[in-house]
Amino acid sequence: MTSSPVVVAVDVGGTEIKAALVRGPEPTVLRQLRRATPKLAGGTETADAVVAEVAGIVGELSAGEEPAAVGVVVPGIVDDERRIGVFSANLGWRDYPFGEALAARLPGPLAFGHDVRAGGLAEARLGAGRGLDDLVVLPIGTGIAGALIIGGRPHSGGGYAGEIGHLVIADGPECACGQRGCLELIASSSAVARRYAERTGRSVTGAADVAAALREGDADAKLVWGDAVDALARAITQLATLFAPQAVVLGGGLAMAGELLTAPLERRLDGLITIQRRPELRRAALGDRAGCLGAALMAIEAVSFLEGR
Amino acid sequence: MTSSPVVVAVDVGGTEIKAALVRGPEPTVLRQLRRATPKLAGGTETADAVVAEVAGIVGELSAGEEPAAVGVVVPGIVDDERRIGVFSANLGWRDYPFGEALAARLPGPLAFGHDVRAGGLAEARLGAGRGLDDLVVLPIGTGIAGALIIGGRPHSGGGYAGEIGHLVIADGPECACGQRGCLELIASSSAVARRYAERTGRSVTGAADVAAALREGDADAKLVWGDAVDALARAITQLATLFAPQAVVLGGGLAMAGELLTAPLERRLDGLITIQRRPELRRAALGDRAGCLGAALMAIEAVSFLEGR
Structure with missing residues (x-):
């Protein structure tokens, strides 16, 4: 044993x-x-x-x-x-x-x-973050949570660390948390679906539908998706400024879009990252x-x- | 030995x-x-x-x-x-x-x-942070740097961590780092002095002069100081959202203002902190x-x- x-x-x-x-x-x-x-x-x-x-x-x-x-x-x-x-x-x-x-x-x-x-610990040890000391694992689903792995161990902050979905990114609607303009109101899977449905009046079952519309060149999908990418890039830049992780591991529903998410996200980071260590973007491996x-x-x-x- | x-x-x-x-x-x-x-x-x-x-x-x-x-x-x-x-x-x-x-x-x-x-390590072990595991030590001088102490040890991020002065806080002027609206353009000691001089045309030797004017009820000093307090409060809220430190230790020139800085900063945090763990504000002890x-x-x-x- x-x-x-x-x-x-x-x-x-x-x-x-x-x-x-x-x-x-x-x-x-x-x-x-x-x-x-x-x-x-x-x-x-x-x-x-x-x-x-x-x-x-x-x-x-x-x-x-x-x-x-x-x-x-x-x-x-x-x-x-x-x-x-x-x-x-x-x-x-x-x-x-x-x-x-x-x-x-x-x-x-x-x-x-x-x-x-x-x-996050599992992704760091067994998944997309293997071999790295400092990374952020970011599951993007109904909300956006985050695990900060520092020196190979999750940082807990008494249970309060890693609330990346509640970073204030832009002027925006009021969040259940009491702040305005939180990341997860713009860039979570459910926010992407909700914002697209609000703009178009079309009902969608989730962010995957918006991704499908985007692939077909739908202008509303482009706008909603672009807002999500921009907000994520700003949040990742804040993470880079404070923590300087070697990588950000994207997981959850939105990351299922693959290149459709990571390609514009890399481009947006090109414009935002200046003096910061640029984190590598990786896809979560363990689902x-x-x-x-x-x-x-x-x-x-x-x-x-x-x-x- | x-x-x-x-x-x-x-x-x-x-x-x-x-x-x-x-x-x-x-x-x-x-x-x-x-x-x-x-x-x-x-x-x-x-x-x-x-x-x-x-x-x-x-x-x-x-x-x-x-x-x-x-x-x-x-x-x-x-x-x-x-x-x-x-x-x-x-x-x-x-x-x-x-x-x-x-x-x-x-x-x-x-x-x-x-x-x-x-x-930051010295403040954590011997100074204002004694007894705490997770804190941020924030010297506010010509620029704003930061030491993230996690589990009692400084987090380095390959040398890039803790660039709190380059958190993007608001629309603002262009920073030497290439971003716009960085914290240290609004809230560093030298930014406070520069912004006051720009508004009033009066020459000042540093933030201490602005603090003195503020004590006498000077309206321009009030505005410039208020902007600095607001920007610092927003940056501390971002830190609390991501990292959830037990305390933020304020040092450098601006912290010499004591209550004149910490009292309005606490009030501003009252309005910003919602779900985050609220960090205690402490004054640096080791100068x-x-x-x-x-x-x-x-x-x-x-x-x-x-x-x-």
Whole structure:
């Protein structure tokens, strides 16, 4: 067990829980499953139900054998050190003591953290960021989150770091966060879809439809997409000014557009980056498995730490 | 020597070199001196002359005894790992191999780095940031630099991190860096003095004069100072959004204004900070000794490292 511990990794998402039985240290996935995330009326009830579901999943995946450790990551604002789910807009909890609640129901040591930072860790160690020390992993989906990997480790800032979607980029509409002109109101996948639908009156199912329209030369798609690219380039320039990452790893729905996103983004950066170290743009490699793999890495690391290696 | 090494620390500034003989591990300053920085026509000649001057100072301060290590910090863009002075606008060098040049002329091991990050390290360990893990040290003088201290260590980003003065804050004049609307064009000490002089036609010797006018209710001073406070508050909000420091330590000339700066800055942050972790504002404690103390800490750390402690 010492050289190749078997752990269970669980990534609790807004709609789905992804879990895997994983053998370290590589890690190698032995078995995996997905379940709907339980959602109840109250946030604390939802969190209690998530804990129960996670305990069930761990039992099921480890099939009676005790895993060397369990890694669990959750969304929202997460205080990794105190092991608290500070806030989840989607699942409704506030200051829920996940560490305590999970430890009471799970065998062995627990590694607890944040889904986006765990996903960033996995991209850094196993995916698009392999070999780099300083990078930003930027999943662009319904919102825009970010994992700042510094010296190979996610920076947490008490749970508050990496809120790149709430960088104020331009005059713009009011955001749910209380600021105006946040990046994610212009450049998230859902913002791109919403802004296109508002301009054209046409209903779209997501940013992929806007990308398809753009490929056909649609002028409204061009404008909305251009705004998103410009806002992303400005945010990446701010990151370069402050953090100087070696690379920015683009993930989530919008990054599925590939060259359609990265080519104009590189061109826009040509005009914005001056004295800053220019970050390489890379596509995320691990897709929606990143969070679960990150949870596995955290669990494997907990085992190594406990074994004093 | 092992438990209390004696090192020489040297902080090369744009106009002055500050140096000290320091006993670790506290550190305790045993002797210190200041010298004018040699400036020659070419950047490489200047760098050569700086290296010769540093070697002379080290010999003088250590008075024949060999120091356990020497710490040297220089301004500009500095690649700590490769020990290269990438660029100094003020002293004119580009890609100068300080590590190699200094090692050839100095006894014992060398710790080499960046003046602002070294100063930030000193504030974090010995000054206003004691007890904190994550902070930003922000000297506001002719320009605005920044040291990002993450998990108690300065983050270098290959030498490019912490260029807070070049965050784009608002539409504004063109900056020497090639961007428009950089923070330091509005909120550095020299920008405050320049903008006030431009508005009023009155000549001022520095931001302290503008602060004095502000205390007397001068309307132009109020406007210029207000712009600086607003721009600083916006930059600190960006820092809080991305990095979530526990504190921002204000130093340099503008911070000498004390409450006159911090009180309106706190009020402006009240209106800007929403979901971010609000950083505490602190005044720098070490003044212009910070860089030299940081160089001493780096040298002491080099000794500890070499002794495997």
